[in-house]
Amino acid sequence: MNNVCVYCEFEEGKIQEVSFELLTKGRSLANQLNCKLEALLLGENLGGLEKEISRYGVDILYMADDKRLYPYTTLPHTAVAVGLFRETKPQIVLMGATSIGRDLGPRISSSLTSGLTADCTNLEIGDYEDKKAGKKYEHLLYQIRPAFGGNIVATIVNPDNRPQMATVREGVMKKEIVSDTHKAEVVYLDAGQFLREEDLVVKIIERHMETSKVNLKNSSIIIAGGYGVGSKENFNLLYELAHAIGAEVGASRAAVDAGYTDKERQIGQTGITVRPKLYIACGISGQIQHIAGMQDSAMVISINNDANAPINKLADYVIQGNLETIIPKMISYYKKNIK
Amino acid sequence: MYKIIVLAKQVPDTRNVGKDAMKADGTVNRAALPAIFNPEDLNALELALEIKDQYPGTQITLLTMGPVRAAEILREGMYRGADAGVLLTDKAFAGSDTLATSYALSCAIRKIGDADLIFAGRQAIDGDTAQVGPQVADKLGIPQITYAEEIVALKDRVIQVKRRLERGVEVVESALPVLITAHSTAPDCRPRNAKRLMRFKRATTLSEQHSAADDYLATHTAHPGLNITEWCAKDVNSDLVQLGLGGSPTKVRQVENIVFQAKESKVLSTADADIEWLMQELISQHTIG
Ligand SMILES: Cc1cc2nc3c(=O)[nH]c(=O)nc-3n(C[C@H](O)[C@H](O)[C@H](O)COP(=O)(O)OP(=O)(O)OC[C@H]3O[C@@H](n4cnc5c(N)ncnc54)[C@H](O)[C@@H]3O)c2cc1C
Ligand SMILES: Nc1ncnc2c1ncn2[C@@H]1O[C@H](COP(=O)(O)O)[C@@H](O)[C@H]1O
Numbered sequence A: 001m002n003n004v005c006v007y008c009e010f011e012e013g014k015i016q017e018v019s020f021e022l023l024t025k026g027r028s029l030a031n032q033l034n035c036k037l038e039a040l041l042l043g044e045n046l047g048g049l050e051k052e053i054s055r056y057g058v059d060i061l062y063m064a065d066d067k068r069l070y071p072y073t074t075l076p077h078t079a080v081a082v083g084l085f086r087e088t089k090p091q092i093v094l095m096g097a098t099s100i101g102r103d104l105g106p107r108i109s110s111s112l113t114s115g116l117t118a119d120c121t122n123l124e125i126g127d128y129e130d131k132k133a134g135k136k137y138e139h140l141l142y143q144i145r146p147a148f149g150g151n152i153v154a155t156i157v158n159p160d161n162r163p164q165m166a167t168v169r170e171g172v173m174k175k176e177i178v179s180d181t182h183k184a185e186v187v188y189l190d191a192g193q194f195l196r197e198e199d200l201v202v203k204i205i206e207r208h209m210e211t212s213k214v215n216l217k218n219s220s221i222i223i224a225g226g227y228g229v230g231s232k233e234n235f236n237l238l239y240e241l242a243h244a245i246g247a248e249v250g251a252s253r254a255a256v257d258a259g260y261t262d263k264e265r266q267i268g269q270t271g272i273t274v275r276p277k278l279y280i281a282c283g284i285s286g287q288i289q290h291i292a293g294m295q296d297s298a299m300v301i302s303i304n305n306d307a308n309a310p311i312n313k314l315a316d317y318v319i320q321g322n323l324e325t326i327i328p329k330m331i332s333y334y335k336k337n338i339k
Numbered sequence B: 001m002y003k004i005i006v007l008a009k010q011v012p013d014t015r016n017v018g019k020d021a022m023k024a025d026g027t028v029n030r031a032a033l034p035a036i037f038n039p040e041d042l043n044a045l046e047l048a049l050e051i052k053d054q055y056p057g058t059q060i061t062l063l064t065m066g067p068v069r070a071a072e073i074l075r076e077g078m079y080r081g082a083d084a085g086v087l088l089t090d091k092a093f094a095g096s097d098t099l100a101t102s103y104a105l106s107c108a109i110r111k112i113g114d115a116d117l118i119f120a121g122r123q124a125i126d127g128d129t130a131q132v133g134p135q136v137a138d139k140l141g142i143p144q145i146t147y148a149e150e151i152v153a154l155k156d157r158v159i160q161v162k163r164r165l166e167r168g169v170e171v172v173e174s175a176l177p178v179l180i181t182a183h184s185t186a187p188d189c190r191p192r193n194a195k196r197l198m199r200f201k202r203a204t205t206l207s208e209q210h211s212a213a214d215d216y217l218a219t220h221t222a223h224p225g226l227n228i229t230e231w232c233a234k235d236v237n238s239d240l241v242q243l244g245l246g247g248s249p250t251k252v253r254q255v256e257n258i259v260f261q262a263k264e265s266k267v268l269s270t271a272d273a274d275i276e277w278l279m280q281e282l283i284s285q286h287t288i289g
Helices: A017-033 A049-054 A074-088 A101-112 A232-245 A253-257 A310-314 A323-337 B039-054 B068-079 B098-112 B132-140 B194-200 B206-211 B214-222 B272-284
Strands: A004-008 A037-043 A060-065 A092-096 A122-130 A135-146 A152-157 A164-168 A185-188 A203-209 A221-225 A248-251 A278-282 A299-304 A317-320 B003-007 B010-012 B035-037 B059-065 B084-088 B117-121 B144-155 B158-165 B168-175 B178-182 B229-231 B251-257 B266-268
Touching (some): A017 A037, A017 A092, A017 A135, A017 A164, A037 A049, A037 A074, A060 A074, A092 A101, A101 A164, A122 B251, A135 A164, A221 A232, A232 A323, A248 A253, A299 A310, A317 B272, A323 B272, B003 B039, B010 B068, B035 B068, B039 B117, B059 B098, B068 B084, B068 B194, B068 B206, B132 B144, B132 B178
Parallel strands (some): A060 A185, A278 A299, A299 A317, B003 B059, B003 B117, B084 B229, B117 B178, B144 B178
Antiparallel strands (some): A122 A135, B010 B035, B158 B168
16 A cells, blocks of 8 residues: 556557656655555556566556557546556556656546646655644655746645656656566456446547657767757758767757747757767757756757856857857868768 | 637746846746747637637637736737636635646636536646646546647537647547647637727726726726626635645745756867867767767
8 A cells, every 4th residue: 555656658569668767766766665666557458568567676567458448548547547546545656748648647636636746857755844834744755847947946745645646758767677577466457347438438530650750869969959049941050960970959949939840859858858978059058947858968068159058067068159150160170070 | 609618828938038037046037028828728729719610609718817917818819719708816826736726727617607618728838737628627527638739520519639649640539528738739829800909908807997097997887898707716616725825735845946067168169270179079089970
């Protein structure tokens, strides 16, 4: 009872990466809290996935294999998860900040009247004192995320309501297999026990899943453009440099919002988290929401015409000036010096 | 003919955070940021207006919870085609997290009554939580369709919607009533209509009327249709315990300024010699090439 539970996302025969990352985080939280790690897997034709999930150190795996649970629709998954959580009363529930997690999480939290924090960049265990009410709480989940606007990070807690829920984006946590031979206790759930006729009101008529063309997560060099790039045309400079040195192009949210490039290139708290060998930030000021997605880069170069841009503090090299001048020079001197 | 409610929020424009957006103590200077109609809520309004195009007589009510000033977006929505606006405002709402917000909104939706369709934005740009839509649907006990990009069909109280997912698209069907959240890839909202602008620019809430010059009151007595409905917590029969800070399970424990571990950075100029040196350095370190 009162364990840590991770909702595992299942799509096209596979469990999503973010679920494994959360299981790893969940394992370490469960160790600190001295409780068990549970996983919840809902879908169809799930046979064989028990082993894959167990490896991350899961103690109890709840599984419901039912054709009404795949492809994902909101109400059936909500019904099973809420029904289960009412019985098992987990103290913490984690899910991916994905199309599915962000559809399901708020629905579950509303049903159980529990708090939910979106897009956390870190999760820790700690104590909390409500000075006004004169109450002390031990071992709460610290849900840490950059907050609105600038260089601030907020720690959110849910003192009284359970479960404490959080969503986390893919790539933010690192996955780690505990043991290939670890075996979870598997509990098979009967979805029919939780589903009502009215949960099936939304029907899927058509579905097309695409694989993403952009592969930022696995690129060792990333050239990221910000609002300072100034236009869609200027973004071509970044593609040229990327093409020359073998890199992928990323962006800040301001650049995406301005329409300079596509949303799937966004790096940061609400985009992708990357850890490349080299990160070249072009015309990016470096607000915390952006930094959250790239701070683990091994080397950072900042190209900015403002000497005081916050991102310069993280940079190994700062090139001070206009990117329109600098990038063409980088391309030509790269070509000149490479054999 | 359908009865539609569109949820809209006035938000600080975080897309254009300028240098003066932060105060010296590291907190946000809200005053330096313009307050705007949350962008995806405009997409939501457009989806509703498309339904009205197809079914004239459809009634679109915009609902917002916020300070008195939030009436600005209600007028904005009316210029673009919404029929009416409701402002939910009360000190009791202060400090609401998404759960308390969705509870208050669901009470107001019940009070408006008989909605066939409720539209919301996918997320508000001040927090990017994307929670309020689904939570309102849960409080009302109705299904939800998130990330809508297009209304494919609406007939005989059955709606088909194309959803934009992270890695693909999906067309789903639901019976009404249903709550739909609009994705930024849905059509942009139509612009203001000049006639509507002339008509609704004088539409005001009671609070605005109280703080304005006397002739406002005269105009409103003459044109009752220009009143924007304003409700407080009691008007929507909400349970005070579930509102505001007290009704919010999430608490902010701490807000911290982040001081980046400043690296020893090397500063270069745009001079050819500097750039050539850097490229040679990167190549010799095998960082690139
Ligand atoms: C809830 C929430 C979530 C968010 N999530 C993300 C996220 O995931 N990712 C993200 O990136 N942001 C995110 N943001 C937005 C973030 O707060 C910043 O607004 C954004 O990162 C700023 O982008 P920018 O640095 O490109 O633009 P700006 O802050 O406008 O910076 C532009 C920079 O370009 C420089 N510049 C201008 N012209 C030139 C030139 N010719 N040559 C060289 N330099 C030039 C300027 O000096 C400046 O430093 C989020 C915000 C919120 C509220
Ligand atoms: N205070 C509010 N008043 C009206 N609608 C809101 C409010 N807060 C959120 N919403 C709606 O819920 C959506 C998601 O908001 P959020 O969960 O804050 O990202 C928004 O796009 C709005 O449509």
